Amino acid sequence: MQGDRSHSQFPLRWWPAAVIVVLGVAAILFAWFGMGFDRTYQVFSLWVLVPLTLLALAVWWVFGSRLSWKAKGVGVLLCVVGLSVVRLEEYEGDMVPVVRFRWQPTRDQVTREYFGSVPEPTLEAAGKSELLLAGEGDWPEFRGSGRDGVVRGVQLSRDWSTEPPRELWRHPVGQAWSSFAVVAGRVYTQEQRDQIEVVSCWDLVTGDAVWVHRDDDRFNEAMGGPGPGLLRPSTTRGSTHWAPTVG
Numbered sequence: 001m002q003g004d005r006s007h008s009q010f011p012l013r014w015w016p017a018a019v020i021v022v023l024g025v026a027a028i029l030f031a032w033f034g035m036g037f038d039r040t041y042q043v044f045s046l047w048v049l050v051p052l053t054l055l056a057l058a059v060w061w062v063f064g065s066r067l068s069w070k071a072k073g074v075g076v077l078l079c080v081v082g083l084s085v086v087r088l089e090e091y092e093g094d095m096v097p098v099v100r101f102r103w104q105p106t107r108d109q110v111t112r113e114y115f116g117s118v119p120e121p122t123l124e125a126a127g128k129s130e131l132l133l134a135g136e137g138d139w140p141e142f143r144g145s146g147r148d149g150v151v152r153g154v155q156l157s158r159d160w161s162t163e164p165p166r167e168l169w170r171h172p173v174g175q176a177w178s179s180f181a182v183v184a185g186r187v188y189t190q191e192q193r194d195q196i197e198v199v200s201c202w203d204l205v206t207g208d209a210v211w212v213h214r215d216d217d218r219f220n221e222a223m224g225g226p227g228p229g230l231l232r233p234s235t236t237r238g239s240t241h242w243a244p245t246v247g
Contacts, residue, residue, distance in 0.1 A: 013066045017057060024053030039094045090175075090225045107175050108226070111193060114172040121211050132184040139182040169207030174198065176227030186210060192218060192227035 031037065031045035058079075062072055089098040089106065105113075134140040136153030143149045157163035174191030181188040187202040195218045201210040220226040 011066050011068075013064060016060050016064050020053060020056045020060060024049065024056070028053075043095045107172075108194060111172045111174050111191075115193060118209070121209055132186060134183045138184065139180065141181055142179055168205060171207055173200070174227060175225060178228050190228040192220075194218070197228060 028046065028049050031049060032042050035045075037045065058076075061067075061075055065072065067075075085102055086099050087102050089100045091097055134145060137151065138145065139151065141147070144151060146152075156165060173189065174193040176189070176191050178190035182204060185204045187204050189200055189202075191198050191200055195216065197215045197217045197219065199213045201212070202208065203210055218226065219228060
């Protein structure tokens with residue numbers, strides 16, 4: 001009788017869940033800090049350890065918690081509802097997943113709304129061609145003019161808390177993994193705008209569009225998401241070069 005009273009007063013057997021959480025957190029900390037992985041492999045370890053920990057908790061909830069089946073069903077239903085209101089948007093460069101609520105606009109929707117509200121010049125509307133030569137402080141190609149990741153002729157404060165760089169402008173662009181080329185007050189990059197892949201040119205000071213070249217194609221892959229992948233515009237000898245994903 002004493003055992004029955006104790007079981008009715010404390011129906012939830014919580015200690016297995018505590019053990020699962022402690023072991024899961026310990027494994028995550030060891031994989032993150034103790035195995036010498038770089039950032040990407042640290043994230044990959046979370047892909048394995050976090051789902052395993054959650055799966056173990058789910059097994060405990062259903063088979064080892066000692067709750068009624070009604071309570072267990074309510075818990076499972078809440079988990080299903082919680083998962084149904086979020087979506088996997090994309091992955092960051094270090095493979096960290098970006099999760100958003102389903103009612104939040106996608107990046108494509110934000111980009112579509114922005115470019116639908118501003119005038120967009122075409123390559124032909126630029127009027128005339130310009131001969132732009134890279135100078136000191138410019139960034140004409142991937143990793144800079146020396147391909148070494150060093151910006152020459154520009155000095156920045158080392159204390160950004162008291163002297164941060166001044167933001168000139170900000171606006172949405174289409175998705176891509178492309179970097180930027182900066183030459184003579186012009187900024188060049190590649191973007192994916194819905195079903196159109198573009199090479200765009202922007203004014204460095206104002207952020208206004210100067211011209212855009214379109215190719216009717218949409219590139220998308222499971223890991224990288226939509227947009228041009230490992231392709232970077234390059235501006236050398238007064239000309240802009242790029243390689244579209246269509247070849």
